[in-house]
Amino acid sequence: MIRNNTLLFILVFLFASYPVDGWAQRKSKTKFQQQQVKAPNTSPRLVVGIVVDQMRYDYLTRFWNHYGEGGFKRLVNEGFNCKNNHFNYAPTKTGPGHASVFTGTTPAVHGIIANDWYDKDLDRLVYCTEDQTFGSVGTSSDAGKMSPQRMLVTTVGDQLRLHTQMRGKTIAVSLKDRGAILPGGHTANAAYWFHGQNEGLWISSTFYMTELPAWVNDFNVSDAVEQYKKVWSPIKDINSYLESGSDANKYERLFVGETTSAFPHDLVSLWDLNEGFDILKATPFGNSITTDFALAALKGEKLGQDTITDFFAISFSSTDYVGHHFGVNSKEVQDTYVRLDKDLERLLNALDEQVGATEYTVFLTADHGAIHVPAFLKDKKILAGYSELAEKQSEFDDFLKYTFGTTDIVKNISNDQVFLDHKIIGNLDLEIKEVQQVIAQELLGYSFIERVYTGYQMWNNPYNEGIPHILQNGYHQKRSGDVLMVLSPGTVDYDLTGSTHGTPQIYDTHVPLLFYGKGIKNGSTFERTEIPDIAPTIASLLGIAFPNGATGKTLEKVLK
The missing domain is CATH 3.40.720.10 (Alkaline Phosphatase, subunit A)
Known part of the structure; x- marks a missing residue:
């Protein structure tokens, strides 16, 4: 009985010692903190791009x-x-x-x-x-x-x-x-x-x-x-x-x-x-x-x-x-x-x-x-020029005939990419990878082309920097071509007047x-x-x- 009274006395003393408004202050502070929490974003009324x-x-x-x-x-x-x-x-x-x-x-x-x-x-x-x-x-x-x-x-x-x-x-x-x-x-x-x-x-x-x-x-x-x-x-x-x-x-x-x-x-x-x-x-x-x-x-x-x-x-x-x-x-x-x-x-x-x-x-x-x-750059003694792929078409066709027996193996050349006919390649019992490499090697021999990459390379290599990284980011597996050409710096496929890009x-x-x-x-x-x-x-x-x-x-x- 004495022990229970002592415990009761201690609890009463502690409660009396705590400020009467202590609980209210803690409750008020929590509410204030909640009010101070900001929304995760403040959106403008209009975004103009x-x-x-x-x-x-x-x-x-x-x-x-x-x-x-x-x-x-x-x-x-x-x-x-x-x-x-x-x-x-x-x-x-x-x-x-x-x-x-x-x-x-x-x-x-x-x-x-x-x-x-x-x-x-x-x-x-x-x-x-x-x-x-x-x-x-x-x-x-x-x-x-x-x-x-x-x-x-x-x-x-x-x-x-x-x-x-x-x-x-x-x-x-x-x-x-x-x-x-x-x-x-x-x-x-x-x-x-x-x-x-x-x-x-x-x-x-x-x-x-x-x-x-x-x-x-x-x-x-x-x-x-x-x-x-x-x-x-x-x-x-x-x-x-x-x-x-x-x-x-x-x-x-x-x-x-x-x-x-x-x-x-x-x-x-x-x-x-x-x-x-x-x-x-x-x-x-x-x-x-x-x-x-x-x-x-x-x-x-x-x-x-x-x-x-x-x-x-x-x-x-x-x-x-x-x-x-x-x-x-x-x-x-x-x-x-x-x-x-x-x-x-x-x-x-x-x-x-x-x-x-x-x-x-x-x-x-x-x-x-x-x-x-580029004509302006050349006149200022800066290396520049124009693609000669159109002029090289006859030479390229001769290469295709000599190597594969037909020009039909190439379906299209556009946007500095070569698109191959995969059905014809299959009928000739050739491998896509090998055909891509042979054509890429031929194109690399043209003076106005700085470098070439194949679709196989785009599929199988995780390029992390430089030109190949840039090309890979632009390469869509279903839509892009089989061989990618990069013109030499300062070289364009365009008219002699005006500027271009790409x-x-x-x-x-x-x-x-x-x-x-x-x-x-x-x-x-x-x-x-x-x-x-x-x-x-x-x-x-x-x-x-x-x-x-x-x-x-x-x-x-x-x-x-």
């Missing part, structure tokens, strides 16, 4: 002093600049580039191995977005018979749509069909592209809709495009364009009807000889038309107007057309970027006003780089990557980043699932 077609990284630095404060400089100075950003695959072309940016992977996975490629099953060339099962919307031509069905995986926009139960919108616009369709993905509310010729209209496909929205029809019947039927003169004093070569030179292509490549370019007098509205694509006005339409889409689709994140993909294609036409070192390219800078400023200002300056996130990159015109060389892989806006740190890095890193980074920012084929990584340094 910008792709500038054929933009080399050095266009940022080379033309820097000509840019205003509200375009490229705003994105660089207030955002995050990845200065050592590269494509990690080849071929570096528009279709694969746009697919890779938005899927977070490479052609080895997403399947868009070129703009056009030889289809082994159909035994013909196919275009990356062609789809005859769908019709055109907004035109009576076949220009709208398109879809993203050849792209085998999802985009970050697709994942956002799934994450929001299809309540978040995805809209994509570009002069080029592939520049809108592939970024839009499989679930886009709409993808719009420009049909020139004698129409000058923004169109779509029945894959997305049965008729154009009223705001698109209103844009098409306005004079928004017609206003650019004018003379193209430099927007600044041409004498200030010291970062470019001479105005008229032999490295530039002429518009049909011109006798000189120099400014000004009178689009009115050249109109009918250059496919009407299509001539606008090869001028900076094509980018301005894209910006005008993007601003109309921003308002017409009410993007970023609620707390459910929308996705807006915009591709500026005229930079590519101008680059192909006039070349990397032309004053036309410089003027195009100075004008694009002003269009970017217009876009950012509209986003500030309509979405809110702190409520959107932007990334800007390119779909590939470009090489200087190789695994660094001038085609090094492109800008800028992040800006909500959730983005201010800074820069020289660490290597790669194109497939973009989609996972945006997915991490939004707190959504990665695209289902993603192989890139989240760029942690970019995100707050």
